[in-house]
Amino acid sequence: MADTDTSALAPGQSVAWDNGERMGRSRAGHLVFLRRRLAEHGFAVAVDAPPGTGQPDGVLTTTWGHANEVFDRLMRVG
Template sequence: MAENRDNHVSALRPGQVESRDNGERFGCSAGGCLVQLRRRIAEPGFVVTVDAEPRPGESRELITHEWAAANAAFDRFMHEY
């Protein structure tokens, strides 16, 4: 199952976003990095990550309980990376 998802993600063009029925999102950032917004499993909340080289003083992950904050971080990562 993960292999099919990975193949689908690799087919995304920069700026393209896919959403799942449960509200989770994944996309290809402007610079070609994978960005994901997913629900946390162990605790309530959301995690947003970007698969990019670390930048000094910047985090590639945000953990939050707020849906609006998760969506804002997803959009920011999509544009900044």
Template sequence: MADTDTTALVPGQSISRDNGERLGRSAAGHLVQLRRRVAEPGFVVTSGSTRGDAVLTAEWAHANAAFDRMMRED
């Protein structure tokens, strides 16, 4: 995701990459990322909020739900 410029994203906005990964700015302005894991199958969802939440899951639906939740809450 390093090749994607996130500075233009406004709070509440997200974009999807061609490989299905997503990134956005939460309602509070924190960077939220949904990435495919490299070392193991599955996905990781992280937020740049001070809470430092991270969700590791093998389920695509669970990863998307976590991303959507972090976009609203963080």
């Protein structure tokens, strides 16, 4: 993954790297990450929302399409 400085990301903005991994800031201002899993086949999508916000803290999936759908959905949460 390239530069991981998140301070310049505005709510709703995301960046993607050449390897397909993505990072963004949701409409609510929470960081959202899509990364390839290293220990097992698949992808992990995680959000840094504090407990009690009703958001899942992460989703594991084996398909690229599902990982991108989850990332996009978590980015829209406001």
